[in-house]
Amino acid sequence: MSRRDAERDSFEEYVAARRAALLRTAYLLTGHREDAEDLVQVALVKVVPRWGRIADDPEPYVRKVLVNESISRWRRRRWREVHTDTLPEPAVEGPGADRVALQQALARLAPRQRAVIVLRYYDDLTESQAARLLGVSVGTVKSQARDALRRLRELVPDLAHELEEVRR
């Protein structure tokens, strides 16, 4: 088996094992199922050229590409989409309403703030891991997280309790 074939097998094994987890993170980053699928595919395609160097521990680099691609896409789309300051009322009442509210609140965050929230509180990365992945300082991660949590508290008052827990 050639080195290239070995790398391909390793890549495909990684995709099979981690694609679902990456899709969950991507969904939180984008808020859309189709975008999440596309984001993960693009991130995986983009890491192929480097696979030989990252095959031993691909996760940090894949996530870095995923997050940066997400931010880049948001920047590109910002010029094409019409923004509104008022969100439509949640269409869902009852048990699912909190989930929709959180999803819509995440969509109102700046992409880097959203990434900080997802990396810190969903992927459970440390501040320094998140900073390294985003290519910013730890201080920036702290301030982005603080601002993002405050904004979430304003947008989803029902989440205040959970968010207070986070602050502590």
Place this chain on the structure above:
Amino acid sequence: MTTLHDRLAELADDAPPGGPAPELWARGRRYHRVRRAGTLAIVSAAVLVLVAITGLSWQQSGGLPEPAAPPGATRALPDRLWTPSPWLPGTDEDGPLGDLAVVMRSDRSSWSGTEQGLVGVSATTGEYRFLDLPDQAPGDVALSPDGRKVAYWLTGTTSGSPSDTGPVTGVAVYDATTGDVKRADISTEHGLDASALLWADDGELVLSYGQYRGGEGDDPMQQSSATPSEHYWWRLDQDRPQELPMPEGTRRADLVGASGGRVVLTDSTRYWCYYLDQPGFAWPMLGEAGLAMSTQPVFLTTSRFAVVRGSWNPNSILVGDASLRGGARTHTVPDSQGTYEILGWDGDRLIVERGTDGSRRAYVNASVFRVDSRTGRSVELVRLASAEQIRQVQVASDLYDVPTVAGKEPPTPFDPRAVTGGLALVAVLGAGAVVVWRRRVEA
């Protein structure tokens, strides 16, 4: 208790399950190839443009300097001159030019600005190059008759405060063949008031200067006035100029011409011929009644003189017998009214700068002509680039009687600031294009 992590995990449950994702590896390889090919194309294009700019710039600069002509190479005047590019190289970069046919003042540019420089034109190759004369002070330069040496005033340190920036503190001779400089520093408190610098022969220089009476901080009158000029003779086989002993009546006379080991002196009403090998004696040449004297330089042979009439140019040429005392026999050279300047004698013929149409109209095209002093018939020797070169050109007088050769147009190098800016711009644009391409290429 529910946490934010739980809430996010719950939300992430809505993520797509992730169906089959075929050919991700193949897409990744293709993405890699396209990205690399695009990068290579951009870098290649940028490199091509950089090479093109550099090559064009090199070509415009004339490429490598021509090798020095071998000893005994044919020397001649070019039949025409061009306005040199201010970005021509200098002798500091490309080395000595060898025997010179012409020197001319011309603008010289550098990264910091433009100032006046001195361009030499090779008598053997026709090449143009700025002459880098070490410690050159502003003021006259003089090309020797054989074109091998250029005399110039030196600037340096004065023992007291200088009268001006760049004070004259000596005289030097640059050897155009070897690049060597023979210096004669002259002790001065405030600087020299240099008034004449002329070649009396190939190895003999005559010069005049006074001493400024004051420097910075002194009375302005003192600072701007100088002692009367004294005349000096510098045979280059000696270390320094010797003062010329002047006979009574000529001490205040100005030095206005030199050739063949003789100098011409004038007090603006009379002229004298001073033979350098007979120090202390001056022959009266032209009597008080002989001429409406000119302020223009006088050129003489052993028996004749020539001068542009009057005090304004262009004008006609007056020639006469230089040996007479009083009441000189003179005549005006026919059809010579468009003459700006006399450069010298070539036997019985005069070498002059004159408008090409022979009229008195200023700022017409001008050339160096050989003019028969009796008939006024003229032959064009060297066509000047423009009337702006009038009085800016000196010619090696030994070459007057040598047939001219076709002039060679000097290169016109690009402004290196524009070239460097262009190179930097291409490099930045290329780097930017690579970054944009690598970001935008579809995965």
